[in-house]
Amino acid sequence: MLKTKDLLGIKELSGEEINLILDTAAGFKDVLGRDIKKVPTLRGKTAVNLFFEPSTRTRTSFELAAKRLSTDVINFSVPTSSVVKGESLIDTALTVQALGADLIIIRHSSAGVPHFLSKNLRASIINAGDGTNEHPTQALLDAFTIKEKKGGIEGLTVAIVGDIAHSRVAKSNIYCLTKLGAKVRLIGPPTLIPKQIEEMPVAVFHSMEEGLKGVDILIMLRIQMERQGKGFFPSIEEYSKNWGITSERLAHAQRDVLVMHPGPMNRGIEITSEIADGPRSVILEQVTNGIAVRMAVMYLLAGVRRS
Amino acid sequence: MKILIKNGHIIDPSQGLDGMGDIFIENGKIKEINMKRKAHDAKRKELLKSSVRTIDAGGLFVMPGLIDMHVHLREPGFEYKETIKTGTGAAVHGGFTTVCCMPNTYPVHDNASVTEFIIRRAAEEGSCTVLPIGAITKGQKGEELAEMGTMVKEGCIAFSDDGSPVMNSLIMRRALEYSRTFEVPIISHCEDITLTDGGVVNEGLMSVTLGLKGIPAESEEIMIYRDIALAELTGARLHVAHVSTEGSVQLIRDAKNRGVRVTAETCPHYFSLTEDAVSGYDTNAKVNPPLRTDIDRQAIKEGLRDGTIDVIATDHAPHHADEKLREFDMAPSGISGLETALGLSLGLVHEGVLTLKELIEKMSLRPARILGLDDKGLKVGSVADIVIVDLNREWKVDPGEFVSKGRNTPFNGWILKGMAAVTISKGRIYEQ
């Protein structure tokens, strides 16, 4: 059983809890392989996707996961809601609770919003991304993918490449992989890697060729076009030339390296089509595993007695 | 009203007083100070007979009333957060008999009619003396100087654009030069807004872990460096508001050693808390400048101890509960500090960082000197602004009990040792 009623971040999870989620996800992956991809486990429960930031893929993944558990799903995305009319966050949250939500999946541009909801609502809160803080289910599905393909995570060398400073996926992955015993490397320009991250158990590289030596798993992060023109790097082209993954660069890593990406990809910028579609890529499996992992999280939070 | 404070330990370093004695107050002024010497008992009998109200200060310290150089009273314009009435009520509750209110009201206090308004409202409803601080620039926009002369005439004792820095160095230079006409200090909110860049907490491990945008220490230090250089250039009186970092303390220490006319203040939260207080995204710990690291905290204490930092002020910044009950990024910065300041500051005395006399300097005597107030202190003829302090009484911080409308404090639940038992402002008694 998970210790708290919410999944706010990997920071708050112990290694045991992470493994419980991953083992449970394995059981749910079976369900996804059947003809009838549905179980009645959370029948009668209501899940609300409360997305203050646009996202089709993550929202759809949670929606499918909820439906596979027979949960009723409501999608509440900001542009179509009263938040635009000036309703406060607390009022939106209480309204959603009054609608009978058992699970609230929240994505917001401000860090700490899931924690705020957790303090003020009875429902179980699942963080689907809060500002530059965390995106825990992404890290869990990444860990699940690695474990499935490699048999385990301990001792593996994992490199995360890209805009670490602004990436909640990077942060959650750093916490998750280090808790499971992997060796984590960060690769990117100094402007995109915060100084203080060296106080975490990670190794920082600014050169791809150096950083990829002996790497078992490569996680490529999306470079956001909006970062251009703010002084983080001179141009997307220069970024791509220095930190994009190409077949030549990939040769520095282990022969059986896995290439992962949380999506959506900028083909030709941080990753070439050759690699994205190639034999080392597990990017599409990450998507499938995402549903199983999210089912596991929902089951562990809502499929249990809460006093 | 004739009041006798008897049996207290009277302590005022500016008057050389440190011993048992009585104080007699008449018509809002100190009439007699009767220290325990030869003719003491006879004199006391005489005073007892004529007093209307006697306060037994046995076991307590009788000190000059505290002066807070940095308070946001929010009136005019933001009365939902605080009013002059509730703010000064909170002040006397915390042991303060004089507060200086910052100009970031609505409208901004950048002209004499707002000065007049504040002084009038304080006379009507204030529990203690209110000395207004006017804006340096019109609208606090940092572009044109406000009419310092007319504001001083109406009652302003200093100028500041607090809440914002004066980013334009030329304007800051002119402001410092011009202020010399009136011999008033310019109180600088030192922050390079471009470096702050929307940050909400200290830039450090905490900001990375929590995913919140960080404000580097350098944002404060760069402006302190600039303002000290301009103060040196112009010969004006610079007072640095809310110092929070080790680097800032060092810059001020060096400037003082060079003989620059700079004074500095810090706030209780900078020597009581670190950036760890923000964990869990507690908006009550969101303040500008932000709470820093433990190294900075120790440097602030050392700066107080060695005299680099002259004053402890509260930067009392009350906000409505609704405003703090939201996304961390969007919540306004500020701590409601008038009612916890003395308790937290006495902690420094209990710790041995400051003696009680030094604390009185930081919280009463030095502010009076910096602001040019000469009718303070425990001497015959002064205004009866006195605080009677129980040094050892333990109490629990409960914002529900605050007189201030602002309940935004990160000290909720803390047990503090020491408090103001009785505050007398202009001869009026305020008891706990």
Add this chain to the structure above:
Amino acid sequence: MPKELMNEHDIKRALTRIAHEIIEKNRGTKDLCLVGIQRGGVHLAKRLAAEIKAIGEKDIPVGSLDIALYRDDLTIRKEQPVIRRTEVPFEVTDLKIILVDDVLFTGRSIRAAMDAIMDLGRPASIQLTVLIDRGHRELPIKADFIGKNIPTALSEVVEVQLREEVGRDRVVLKKAKKGA
């Protein structure tokens, strides 16, 4: 002091008898398969498959079924059930399923198991085998093949210990622990 209801030999004899009964009732092993309910039922199903083979009949397929996701008491139980593997590596449609569990009590686990099986396909029939039937049914569920009928009090606990899990075969009757 827990009371021993069946020892190692009793269990072996019961399983041998049940194996014969299954074959007799179904007139052979055509279209038969065994599906054990996690965890006790899975071990028993595998043993029954071995018994059936030993009698000289064919190999019949064996699967394991996790019913946690189909339980009706998820938000009432104090402990959240662990999700185990469901491995039914054959098509169940048109097969005669022998569902195997260790103890038959309220019947709710069997109800959940039947729902789980229906989501896998459309079996020709489902027959229920249990080692122990302890009474106190709350649903209209009946076992077709029973190792032993044991009347019990609601406050008692029937525990089937199997060598695959704890190293020995035994069925014991215990007084209920507080808060069970």
